[in-house]
Amino acid sequence: MSIKLHDLITKVRESSTTSGIREIISEECVQIRNAFRKEDTKNRPRNISKLIYIDFLGFPTDFGQLECLKLIAHPSYVCKRIGYLGLSVLLTENEEVLFMSTNIIRTDLASENKFIVALALSSLGNIGSVEMLRDLAPEVEKLLKSQTAYIRKKAALAAIRTIRFVPETVDRYVGRVKSLLSDKNHGVVVGGLQLLIEILKIEPKTISEFRKLVPGLLRMLKSLVDAGYAPEYDFEGVTDPFLQVFILRLLRILGKDSKKYSNQMIDLLTQVGTSSGLNKNVENCILYESVSTILTIESPNRLRVTAINTLSKFLSGKDNNMKYIALNTLLKGVNKDSKSLKRHRKVIVKCLRDKDISIRRRALDLVFGIMNKKNVKELTQELLDCLPKAEHDFRFDITAKVCTAIEKFSPDDQWQIDTLVQVLTIGGQYIRDDVIAIMTHVTGRNQELQYYASKKLYNSLLDDRYRNQKFIQVAAWVIGEFGDILLKKSIEENESIDPSQIIDLCQIIITSSRNEDLTKYFILNTLIKLSTRIEGFNETIKEIIKPFMKHVNIEIQQRACEYFRLFEDKELLVFSFDRIPVKDDNMEAQEIETVQETTNENSTKNTKVQENINQQLSHNDNQKSQGTGMKIMGGNNVITQNKTQQPSSIENLLQLDFNSNNNNQNVNKQTTNIQNTQSNQSTEDFLSDIFGTNNNPNSNNTQNVQNTKIQNVMGILGTENGMGTGTGMGRGTGMGRGTGMGTGMGMGRGMGMGTGMGTGMGRGTGMGTGRGNVNTPKKNPSAIIYNQDGLKIQMNFKLVSVNGIPAAMVQTIFTNSTPTPMTNLIFQVAVPKHLQVQMAPPSSKIIPGNNTGKVTQTFRVIKKQNIKTKLTMMTRIQYKFNGMPVSKQQEVKNLPLIF
């Protein structure tokens, strides 16, 4: 017994619990299924109606899809009507059922009954799949000429879907669309305009053809604007606003980048765009469309100014919708009209304080859009003023924009520091991570401001109000780094700061349970740095650190242990925590290029980077064990030999790295280089010895060394993770203590902050697990993932940071040892769902034979969530060898990379 839809709905509504509803529905579904099975044709429409309702409640209804087909195949209109409705509601376009419906729809499109044709057309326009639309395109085209206006209109919309899904059918409609535009029925014209806009999107070349329509369109628009009351098309006193909107929109596309056609439009646009509606939504709608058109096409300056003034009027008005729209439109014209926008700055800024979040967000975008070096100070201040009152989500948006402004438009360093401190103090908890990098960068770069910054941060730190973690971290870093300057200069300025006060403050922060562990890492670093920068507090600092050697957090514990031990060797301590060298602005770019251009012989940039390293290291030359440190990092077998050659071994190793990557031609040059800088004869011999053995350009080890080294450059120069990302370097070497310390130290130094002090110091094993504040291990491993049939694929991994989340940059190198080149190379990578891969194109599609050259392709693996993960991937390589296509697929696991 089948109940009526009405009764079912009543029943569901009477049930108060979800489980009750579920019971009713599952019972009903059983009934409906049974009816379907029994081919109960009488109740089929009713059952489908019920399924539409059940689907709407969120229950599965897929078993009803075939029944919908049966209904639309039924000759009766009533059945068809419900069947098509069921089809559009219950189906998605991916289903096979749709394919089966194609023929039924074809028959219905040819029906003599206009209602049935209309149903079929609607259905096609709503759910038509690619195959269906392609098959039925001729029918749709025919219906554009139908006698009934209503059918023509629907056919136009079905045509839009057709060209959207099957772009090659666009030619069918190019000739047809003009007749739609001259249709008597406005609805058909609207359909035609939409179709034309879609055609222009898919086939932009047709624009010159359609530009000829401009005079006609203008005539049509003018007659609508000037028309008196037309009851048929009237909408709140305006004649067919939708038609006007679509004409204006089409004009916008046609007039763009064409002076000639823009000129034709100007008179009418002036008339429409300056009319004083401003009361009803409809009037505003047309006004807004015409203003957008004026701003998009090549209109004269005075008209643009008027348009912008109109928008500005909206901004100061009371209508919130218009405010939103105006901001939106101004944002689009921000590049072209920055001058005329200047005058309206106040109104725009005022919108930042609007009650409505939608408007505030738009205003924020626009304020940022009009920002430049001249007004950045005032505008940033405005943004900061809004910060304390803004809601949680919006604060993130504001601080992000402020930080970008600080980086991008900063007029001077002092302002940069002032603003950074300000944004940190009032909105520190809403700030993105790289703010620390900005601060370290600016203080590192500008020595005169080091005192200024540290004093400012110190004073703010004393203030209890500003106790958010990010702020404390930045302050801790700056005070630690420049503590000596802070004290020295403050004495000069007679505002002497008591060093014990600083230490006390650190103690308060580190012992407070309110502070995160990350902040405590920072404070530990501050303390250990201060011990080298301020005399006479070593014992106090030791006492503070001591309890943390038993801290529950292993990282804190480790740091505390390491630092405590370090007090035993003053020289090492001072060396390890020496001031971080200034980062060169261009380094980052160079670094990236170096990695990418490893194949580029004789690259001057390589030499530059290398010189930098040399300088850096010669600075530490007197450190006895430095060389060993570098060696271990590379995990290279050169260690034993280097032991005997310590003073200059670093340079050797460095030269070696580059040489191995460049080709033989380079050797002489590089060697000369050494002679120049070091004039050390024995080194040269030594070098050539090693070089002889390691000359293979594909040597895994050397690649490894090179990458690690470049990473070190990053570290040394305190780049992005300026807070001294320590790294895991050499694994347990089990060397004696002396070497052990050296190892740790070399790294610590290299990593820019000196946090990477060998853990194992004194322990003898498990050496050099340097750790940093920021938890990115910076190892640059590599692996050969494929070595068959003469094709060798090697991957070099590098960790980078994308929006604060670690990501892997993978450089893939293809070499070919067979005499025949491999062509048409396609390399594809797939990663698990939680990762995302972005591929760059390969350097070439041909791998030359005999190892005479290599092809590189770089890709980036990004994590969707910040969870530590091991990199695994599926790779597919396709190439042509002797004209034969080769395709290999393999899973790559156990890669030496966790990120």
Next chain:
Amino acid sequence: MIFSVLIVNNRGKPRLIKFYVPIDEEKRLPLVGAIYDVVSQRSDKMCNFFDGNHIDNEELKKWGSDIKFIYRHFATLYFIFVVDGTESELGMIDLIQIFVESLDQYFENVCELDLIFHTDKVHQILDQVISGGLILETEPQMILNRIQEQDDFAKKTKKESKKKNKKGRRK
């Protein structure tokens, strides 16, 4: 392009769900819920627009980065249109008006119950306003005429088929 038309009541119960792009059944209600959460928190004085990129929903992200919600609040119901950047926001407000007016005239002072018990009619009326995510008709009277024509035709065919049946039985 219009991606979706939703009617949700003040308490978050959907009264009409229509998508013009394919979306998995199980993802529909969560998306509607997420949209309702945002819209219901906005006071009636605020503007009728909301940006989609601040709603964390995977389906929404699939549709593009310039998704907007244009909604209106009438008594107990929110009418929400989900559109992309190619649609005029103000135009959509008018379109909601047209849709509501059509419903109102068809049901003679439409109320929530009408929508609940006549889902099929609501769908049919909507199909006259929007087709495949595009604006079809913007004149309430035309929309009603069309529906009326269809209803009349449906009645006529029903009668005819009944007659036929009777005739068939007599024979």
